[in-house]
Amino acid sequence: xxxxxxxxxxxxxxxxxxxxxxxxxxxxxxxxxxxxxxxxxxxxxxxxxxxxxxxxxxxxxxxxxxxxxxxxxxxxxxxxxxxxxxxxxxxxxxxxxxxxxxxxxxxxxxxxxxxxxxxxxxxxxxxxxxxxxxxxxxxxxxxxxxxxxxxxxxxxxxxxxxxxxxxxxxxxxxxxxxxxxxxxxxxxxxxxxxxxxxxxxxxxxxxxxxxxxxxxxxxxxxxxxxxxxxxxxxxxxxxxxxxxxxxxxxxxxxxxxxxxxxxxxxxxxxxxxxxxxxxxxxxxxxxxxxxxxxxxxxxxxxxxxxxxxxxxxxxxxxxxxxxxxxxxxxxxxxxxxxxxxxxxxxxxxxxxxxxxxxxxxxxx
Amino acid sequence: xxxxxxxxxxxxxxxxxxxxxxxxxxxxxxxxxxxxxxxxxxxxxxxxxxxxxxxxxxxxxxxxxxxxxxxxxxxxxxxxxxxxxxxxxxxxxxxxxxxxxxxxxxxxxxxxxxxxxxxxxxxxxxxxxxxxxxxxxxxxxxxxxxxxxxxxxxxxxxxxxxxxxxxxxxxxxxxxxxxxxxxxxxxxxxxxxxxxxxxxxxxxxxxxxxxxxxxxxxxxxxxxxxxxxxxxxxxxxxxxxxxxxxxxxxxxxxxxxxxxxxxxxxxxxxxxxxxxxxxxxxxxxxxxxxxxxxxxxxxxxxxxxxxxxxxxxxxxxxxxxxxxxxxxxxxxxxxxxx
Ligand SMILES: Cc1ncc(C[n+]2csc(CCOP(=O)(O)OP(=O)(O)O)c2C)c(N)n1
Ligand SMILES: [Mg+2]
Numbered sequence: 001x002x003x004x005x006x007x008x009x010x011x012x013x014x015x016x017x018x019x020x021x022x023x024x025x026x027x028x029x030x031x032x033x034x035x036x037x038x039x040x041x042x043x044x045x046x047x048x049x050x051x052x053x054x055x056x057x058x059x060x061x062x063x064x065x066x067x068x069x070x071x072x073x074x075x076x077x078x079x080x081x082x083x084x085x086x087x088x089x090x091x092x093x094x095x096x097x098x099x100x101x102x103x104x105x106x107x108x109x110x111x112x113x114x115x116x117x118x119x120x121x122x123x124x125x126x127x128x129x130x131x132x133x134x135x136x137x138x139x140x141x142x143x144x145x146x147x148x149x150x151x152x153x154x155x156x157x158x159x160x161x162x163x164x165x166x167x168x169x170x171x172x173x174x175x176x177x178x179x180x181x182x183x184x185x186x187x188x189x190x191x192x193x194x195x196x197x198x199x200x201x202x203x204x205x206x207x208x209x210x211x212x213x214x215x216x217x218x219x220x221x222x223x224x225x226x227x228x229x230x231x232x233x234x235x236x237x238x239x240x241x242x243x244x245x246x247x248x249x250x251x252x253x254x255x256x257x258x259x260x261x262x263x264x265x266x267x268x269x270x271x272x273x274x275x276x277x278x279x280x281x282x283x284x285x286x287x288x289x290x291x292x293x294x295x296x297x298x299x300x301x302x303x304x305x306x307x308x309x310x311x312x313x314x315x316x317x318x319x320x321x322x323x324x325x326x327x328x329x330x331x332x333x334x335x336x337x338x339x340x341x342x343x344x345x346x347x348x349x350x351x352x353x354x355x356x357x358x359x360x361x362x363x364x
Numbered sequence: 365x366x367x368x369x370x371x372x373x374x375x376x377x378x379x380x381x382x383x384x385x386x387x388x389x390x391x392x393x394x395x396x397x398x399x400x401x402x403x404x405x406x407x408x409x410x411x412x413x414x415x416x417x418x419x420x421x422x423x424x425x426x427x428x429x430x431x432x433x434x435x436x437x438x439x440x441x442x443x444x445x446x447x448x449x450x451x452x453x454x455x456x457x458x459x460x461x462x463x464x465x466x467x468x469x470x471x472x473x474x475x476x477x478x479x480x481x482x483x484x485x486x487x488x489x490x491x492x493x494x495x496x497x498x499x500x501x502x503x504x505x506x507x508x509x510x511x512x513x514x515x516x517x518x519x520x521x522x523x524x525x526x527x528x529x530x531x532x533x534x535x536x537x538x539x540x541x542x543x544x545x546x547x548x549x550x551x552x553x554x555x556x557x558x559x560x561x562x563x564x565x566x567x568x569x570x571x572x573x574x575x576x577x578x579x580x581x582x583x584x585x586x587x588x589x590x591x592x593x594x595x596x597x598x599x600x601x602x603x604x605x606x607x608x609x610x611x612x613x614x615x616x617x618x619x620x621x622x623x624x625x626x627x628x629x630x631x632x633x634x635x636x637x638x639x640x641x642x643x644x645x646x647x648x649x650x651x652x653x654x655x656x657x658x659x660x661x662x663x664x665x666x667x668x669x670x671x672x673x674x675x676x677x678x679x680x681x682x683x684x685x686x687x688x689x690x691x692x693x694x695x696x697x698x699x700x701x702x
Contacts, residue, residue, distance in 0.1 A: 077488030128679035139490040139678030155492030157422050190421035220398035226421040351683055354674050
């Protein structure tokens with residue numbers, strides 16, 4: 001189960017398989033496309049895998065806590081949890097370099113933690129406090145950190161895709177060998193500006209990795225009901241952008257694909273598209289009647305494909321002990337509890353903060 | 365007669381239009397199968413089939429653009445943009461195509477579509493889920509822009525919008541969906557079932573676009589408001605004891621200037637209230653019109669109570685939101701000035 005690597009691309013099946021996606025598929029070789037080889041699964045050391053496990057668990061516990069704070073009324077409005085999708089950001093982030101940049105949509109807490117932003121300041125942003133990473137002005141969907149190469153946090157579906165393309169342009173312009181990783185959802189993949197971006201990126205050979213986090217649903221709409229070409233990794237083909245579909249529920253598959261992708265992009269071949277097959281366990285935002293899928297479907301993924309469980313099994317096989325993992329869990333829980341206490345106690349921004357940073361100066 | 369929430373009234377209006385005219389089609393994100401994120405199209409797909417009520421991908425420009433094409437070929441689309449904040453990708457289609465088609469084709473083609481969008485704040489939506497973009501539509505010639513403040517109007521105005529041959533932007537103050545929210549966010553919400561305007565006639569009726577309604581007659585000062593701010597203004601009048609005449613504009617284009625003029629000529633004072641940012645907000649247009657038409661009746665400078673000229677905030681929502689305390693202060697202020 002834990003071996004395996006790239007499989008030969010299969011013939012496109014019309015019906016999407018939700019339970020057992022193949023590990024990796026790539027665009028079929030075609031004139032005009034630069035063939036990419038299906039990457040293998042990353043062979044992590046025990047230390048590396050422990051670190052992946054720690055980061056994934058941190059995201060999960062953080063999100064569970066955010067859900068609780070929301071229930072208690074400490075977080076208001078919108079709050080999109082990343083539970084189930086942790087392997088995607090953890091695997092990819094681990095393959096990035098210092099100078100790389102990351103941009104995503106509103107389901108952004110996991111991306112921020114993976115970028116190394118402290119849990120405290122993310123949680124304090126959710127509760128709208130001055131110590132939050134955006135001084136309480138952005139909230140869950142709008143967070144940023146130049147220091148960590150994190151360019152947001154954007155509430156408008158797909159708006160970040162052209163922005164990520166521009167980040168890539170700037171990397172190339174400055175010649176810093178950086179890659180802009182631009183995340184968006186399966187639903188976002190239908191916005192027109194995504195395709196404007198694809199065309200520019202390939203035309204100008206920009207160093208951008210487009211990552212579609214295909215968690216199967218856009219709110220209550222499944223991929224098949226909204227997308228004519230539901231094999232989203234092929235969405236770049238008419239722009240001559242190569243694609244791969246990767247099992248996003250396995251952090252080592254993700255990392256393997258990330259290594260191959262970043263190498264490919266850094267060699268100057270232009271953009272690349274990865275469709276990460278993943279799944280969100282919770283509702284779209286906090287109020288979601290979940291009429292569009294069955295409880296069994298969710299349970300099935302949780303029990304059979306959970307990325308954190310899978311990493312745990314592997315770690316135990318590698319010689320890690322139950323006690324060691326429990327200890328790690330304790331440390332993570334303490335970190336998350338501390339973040340929650342901080343987010344609850346630290347003060348709101350002063351009212352005059354509303355007026356700062358609207359423009360460079362202040363007018364009127 | 366039936367007691368309805370604004371959501372039910374909006375649903376009912378679409379139901380009636382679909383029943384009466386098979387050229388009416390209803391679509392948008394999560395509108396069909398799911399019945400809309402705010403449930404405003406609940407049951408329509410079951411009743412009329414996926415041919416007439418359906419989901420679209422997330423592509424606002426495509427939704428509005430396709431609706432314009434359908435309208436030009438004789439259909440009567442009523443589309444939903446899930447939040448008004450998501451209409452910007454469609455703004456080009458709204459401005460350059462929907463608003464202009466009739467004029468530039470010498471009415472060979474019309475754009476008889478209705479674009480519904482939930483608007484306004486008060487739900488902790490932050491900068492991308494709380495905006496009030498009505499002035500961006502009012503500024504564009506060739507569009508009608510309407511904003512109901514209660515279930516009765518919501519139904520009558522939506523039917524009128526769908527039956528109208530012009531493109532109508534129909535803004536739904538989302539904070540009013542379930543009750544007449546007056547800005548007292550700490551208090552439990554009164555349901556529409558306890559409000560006289562929650563009483564909605566069965567079947568077909570229209571509320572003409574371009575007619576204002578006087579919600580409270582008064583002699584001291586005229587308050588011009590629409591949407592959620594109507595209820596806030598009513599609360600402010602009660603709480604300050606100022607005898608305000610509260611006018612619910614209901615439609616900002618076309619605008620019922622006669623009702624406004626008659627009131628200001630009577631009271632001699634005017635307070636204008638909206639949630640949207642101040643600069644170039646619709647209040648500026650109202651102030652210009654009142655200044656021009658009622659100049660010799662005015663006994664005090666007009667006052668605007670609006671959102672601040674900042675993005676809609678995440679923290680301090682209730683300081684940003686022009687609630688009854690701020691409106692009340694303005695009422696007292698105009699009564700003191702001469
Ligand atoms: C332009 C725009 N249209 C609609 C929305 C409302 N909306 C927010 S998230 C979402 C679904 C997006 O789904 P997907 O891209 O698959 O991302 P996921 O939520 O699954 O992470 C929708 C329709 C929005 N925020 N912006
Ligand atoms: Mg999705």
